[in-house]
Amino acid sequence: MVACGCALLAGCGPLDRAELGRGVESLSALAAEGQLLADGVVQDRTRSTYTRVHAGTLAGDAAHEAQKLADATVEVGADRERDEAVAVAQRLDDALGELETFPSGERTAADVHRALTKIADDLERLAGRIKDGS
Amino acid sequence: MKAVLQIALGIIAAIGGFVDIGDLVFNSQAGAVFGYELMWAVPIGVLGIGLYAEMCGRVAAVTKRPVFDVIRMRMGLTTGLIVLVASLFVNLLTVAAEIGGVGLLLQLFFDAPFTLFALLGALALATIIWFVPFEGLERLFGYAGLALFVFVAAALYLGPDWHSVARGFVPEAKSSTLYWYFVVGLVAAALMPYEVYFYSSGAVEERWGPGDLRVNRLNAVIGYGIGGLLSLGIMVSAAQLFAPAGVSPDHLGTVPLLAQVPFGETGLLLALLGMLFAIGGAAVDASFAGAYSIAQFAGWEWGKYRRASGAPRFTLAWLLFFALGLIVLMTGIDPLDLTEYSVVLSVVALPLTYLPVLLIARDRTFMGDHVNGAIAGSLGWVYFVVLVVVAVVAIPLLLATNAGAG
Amino acid sequence: MDERFDLVYRLLDDQLVDVDGRRCGRVDDVELTGAAGEPLVVTGLLTGRGAYAARLPARWRRLARALFGRDVRGSTARRVPWTEVSDVGVTVALRRRAADLGLDGDDWRPLDRVPGG
Numbered sequence: 001m002v003a004c005g006c007a008l009l010a011g012c013g014p015l016d017r018a019e020l021g022r023g024v025e026s027l028s029a030l031a032a033e034g035q036l037l038a039d040g041v042v043q044d045r046t047r048s049t050y051t052r053v054h055a056g057t058l059a060g061d062a063a064h065e066a067q068k069l070a071d072a073t074v075e076v077g078a079d080r081e082r083d084e085a086v087a088v089a090q091r092l093d094d095a096l097g098e099l100e101t102f103p104s105g106e107r108t109a110a111d112v113h114r115a116l117t118k119i120a121d122d123l124e125r126l127a128g129r130i131k132d133g134s
Numbered sequence: 135m136k137a138v139l140q141i142a143l144g145i146i147a148a149i150g151g152f153v154d155i156g157d158l159v160f161n162s163q164a165g166a167v168f169g170y171e172l173m174w175a176v177p178i179g180v181l182g183i184g185l186y187a188e189m190c191g192r193v194a195a196v197t198k199r200p201v202f203d204v205i206r207m208r209m210g211l212t213t214g215l216i217v218l219v220a221s222l223f224v225n226l227l228t229v230a231a232e233i234g235g236v237g238l239l240l241q242l243f244f245d246a247p248f249t250l251f252a253l254l255g256a257l258a259l260a261t262i263i264w265f266v267p268f269e270g271l272e273r274l275f276g277y278a279g280l281a282l283f284v285f286v287a288a289a290l291y292l293g294p295d296w297h298s299v300a301r302g303f304v305p306e307a308k309s310s311t312l313y314w315y316f317v318v319g320l321v322a323a324a325l326m327p328y329e330v331y332f333y334s335s336g337a338v339e340e341r342w343g344p345g346d347l348r349v350n351r352l353n354a355v356i357g358y359g360i361g362g363l364l365s366l367g368i369m370v371s372a373a374q375l376f377a378p379a380g381v382s383p384d385h386l387g388t389v390p391l392l393a394q395v396p397f398g399e400t401g402l403l404l405a406l407l408g409m410l411f412a413i414g415g416a417a418v419d420a421s422f423a424g425a426y427s428i429a430q431f432a433g434w435e436w437g438k439y440r441r442a443s444g445a446p447r448f449t450l451a452w453l454l455f456f457a458l459g460l461i462v463l464m465t466g467i468d469p470l471d472l473t474e475y476s477v478v479l480s481v482v483a484l485p486l487t488y489l490p491v492l493l494i495a496r497d498r499t500f501m502g503d504h505v506n507g508a509i510a511g512s513l514g515w516v517y518f519v520v521l522v523v524v525a526v527v528a529i530p531l532l533l534a535t536n537a538g539a540g
Numbered sequence: 541m542d543e544r545f546d547l548v549y550r551l552l553d554d555q556l557v558d559v560d561g562r563r564c565g566r567v568d569d570v571e572l573t574g575a576a577g578e579p580l581v582v583t584g585l586l587t588g589r590g591a592y593a594a595r596l597p598a599r600w601r602r603l604a605r606a607l608f609g610r611d612v613r614g615s616t617a618r619r620v621p622w623t624e625v626s627d628v629g630v631t632v633a634l635r636r637r638a639a640d641l642g643l644d645g646d647d648w649r650p651l652d653r654v655p656g657g
Contacts, residue, residue: 029382036381036391045398049245050406054387061384198630206566207553211595214553433555433566433587 015072015082021130023069024085024123027092030058030065031120034096038116041099041109051103059096065089081130088126092119137349153282153364154416155235155386156228156323156477158409159470161365162383162392163538164316165372170294170302173366175317177303179324180362182517186488188354189495189510190330194337195346196504201334201491202430208490218431220483225328225424227476229459232417233259234469238386239410252463256456259417263452268339268438275415281408284393284401286367291396292374299370315531315538318524319474322481324365325521328416328423330487335426339437344504368392386470421459425451474537478528485521492518541628547582555631556587556620556643564638569595571619582622585632587643590616618642 015023037055040046066089074082095115102108164172194200199207202221206214236259237252244251263271308314337350371392376383383389389409393401422438429436429448436448463469492514496506506514545551547570556565569586590611593604609616620634620641627633638644 025380026382029380029384032379033381033388033391036375036379036395040391040394040398040402043398046394046402047399050242050387050390050394050402053242053245054385057385057387203555207555210548210553211568211592212597215592215596432589433563435563 015069015074015078017075017078017081017130017133020069020074020078020082020085021127023065024127024130026065027062027085027089028120028123028127030062030096031092031116031123034058034092034099035113035116035120038099038109038113041103042106042113044106048104052100055096055099055103059093059100062089062093062096066093077133078130081126081133084122084126088119088122091115095119153279153361153412154228154323154326155231155413155469155473156319156326157361157365158235158368158386158389158413159383159473160316160319160323160477161368162372162376162389164320165369166376166381166383168313168316169373169377170298170370171306171308172313172316172320173299173302173369174305175320176324176362176365176369178520179321180358180365181513182321182520183325183329183361184354184358185510185513185517186325186491187330187333187358188351189491189506189514190334191337191342191350191354192347192504193491193494193501194334195342195350196344196502197494197500198338199494199500200338200426200430201331201487202427204494205487205490206431208494213486214431217483217486218427221327221331221427221487222424224476224480224483225420225427226455226458226462227472227479228326228328228420229417229424229455230462230467231469231472231476232413232420233456233459234463234472235386235413236410236417237463238469239406239413242387242390242406243410249464252460255414256417256460259414260453260456263418263422263438264442268336271415271418271438272336275411275418278411279408279415281404282364282412283367284397284404284408285371286363288393288396288401289367289370289374292371294370294374311531311534312538314527315535318481318528318531319477319538320365321524322477322484322528324362325484326477326480327484327487328420328480330491331423331426332419335422335430335437339439347504371396384470417456417459421452421455424455425449471537474532478532478537481521481528482525485518485525488518488521545628551585551628551632554628556585556634557631558634558638558641558643559626559636560638562638564634564641564643565618567632568592568617571622584622585620585625586611586617587620588615588617614642 034055037046037051037058041048041051066086069082069089070086072082095112098108098115099112161176164175190201193204197204202218205217209217233252233256236255237248240251240255241248262274266274337346340346342350368389372383375381375392375395376388381388381391386409390402390405393405395401397404425448426436428434428451429445432447434447435445437445440448442449462472494500495514496511498505552567552570554567555563556567558564565587567585568588568591570582571584571586572580573583574580589608590613592608593601594611596604611617613619618641620643624635624641625632626635634641
């Protein structure tokens with residue numbers, strides 16, 4: 001589940017590296033799912049209503065994660081990683097939002113797929129840095 | 135021929151009720167997170183529900199008593215009342231979760247606000263129940279639910295590593311609480327009490343007698359066995375598609391991808407359709423189960439075969455269940471969270487409803503020659519112990535893993 | 541019915557069925573009559589939620605009365621004379637129709653006019 005118990009409560013304690021790592025993991029999962037969704041459109045093997053609704057749901061998750069990370073107070077030394085995670089989450093939200101707006105465009109879907117691949121790579125690198133920094 | 139048709143009824147009822155939103159959620163998540171490692175938990179759940187349903191069906195056929203009749207009669211007023219209240223509470227959560235699932239699926243088909251579709255879905259289901267007789271209901275939801283076989287097809291098509299699959303059937307003692315939470319969830323999702331209330335009441339609705347005992351046994355074995363196959367299909371395809379990609383099925387809408395990726399638009403449609411009818415059928419079964427429970431406990435006239443005017447309180451009861459389910463959804467709670475709670479809390483209440491049935495099934499005064507044989511008898515007690523253990527660890531695990539959030 | 545049977549096991553909490561086969565409540569309590577030193581005779585059955593409170597543990601009685609109502613004969617609880625019972629088997633069979641015995645509280649006429657169902 002993407003939402004944690006205190007998702008809506010700001011200031012529920014400082015976000016430690018482990019939790020930041022989990023947030024990044026959630027974003028990776030979203031990116032991976034987005035890629036599957038985009039693939040379907042690229043290959044014209046899916047329904048546009050489904051793509052639109054589901055991409056919208058995933059975009060909402062990304063936006064929610066971005067807010068959650070932005071609101072949290074982070075432990076010392078993890079500020080840069082947190083800020084980067086928020087930035088990536090926003091890119092994820094944008095990419096999935098593109099898919100939601102253009103659920104049947106094969107060209108757009110191909111662009112989205114490329115964007116998601118880059119996002120996934122960035123998240124992997126970020127996850128590594130979060131782990132190493134602790 | 136009649137026997138073949140009645141077997142079909144069982145299969146259909148099983149598929150309509152066995153694979154519901156709880157099974158879809160837990161099996162897809164288990165596959166995505168743990169790959170094949172949790173496959174062994176599914177047969178345990180399937181064997182449990184098969185055993186329980188066979189006993190309930192046998193008791194209903196021989197004594198003409200469905201589950202809550204047995205509970206009130208065997209456990210008395212006080213215990214019966216406790217079991218009733220617990221069952222109704224859990225049933226309500228289940229109805230809400232299933233209606234929520236219907237709303238989510240309709241949204242994936244037609245892209246309109248969720249609340250609207252939850253309402254429309256509930257109204258549509260209530261209308262269908264009102265006008266369609268019992269057997270028709272079973273067949274409608276059951277046949278359409280067979281579309282879920284697309285997941286089994288997907289699992290096979292994606293070419294699993296059969297060696298890992300085989301290993302998955304051997305339980306491993308792991309130290310991860312999340313692992314054991316999923317074990318509980320998978321077993322609990324297979325053993326939802328509303329299914330047996332519905333099944334045993336259905337046996338009385340269908341006027342079963344001792345001559346139907348063979349059909350009852352076949353229903354239990356084949357019907358729930360097929361349900362187990364569907365669950366495994368979902369888990370295996372999730373293990374192949376979601377696990378390596380790191381996809382986390384946190385939404386109902388993620389599950390159809392398991393069929394869309396291998397089979398394209400056709401697969402997607404079959405998945406969506408199958409899920410819609412399986413979950414819709416479960417909503418019907420669960421609200422009826424609630425109505426059966428109250429009516430049977432209180433001694434009111436009940437049954438779809440009595441028509442609405444013949445069983446007014448029963449009719450009002452299931453309508454009320456739908457309404458209350460909608461109200462629970464309107465609080466804004468996520469249907470998938472609701473699903474996890476309803477599944478876990480159901481298993482906590484399960485031993486209370488299981489024990490009276492087991493006691494009656496082995497009581498010659500009521501069953502005559504149809505008492506539990508050696509197998510049903512010993513397995514029956516083994517499962518009681520299993521259920522008590524699962525019931526005890528369920529809530530701690532739910533809290534420790536934050537409902538599977540890890 | 542059997543010549544001897546366990547009142548609690550076989551009679552109490554059993555389903556009442558009238559002469560037409562309609563379910564019409566449960567045996568929510570059993571009425572025994574007799575004086576001290578004399579044999580107790582089963583003289584009737586009580587059915588209805590008004591009979592619940594008396595059977596629940598003392599600690600819950602007040603809550604039960606609030607939820608299920610007090611024992612108001614003819615309204616929340618009805619008495620069925622033992623003479624009206626024709627058989628005690630899987631269910632407790634009654635000699636007459638539920639309406640004649642005052643056990644038709646279940647009937648709710650408005651639903652009669654709704655088509656389908």
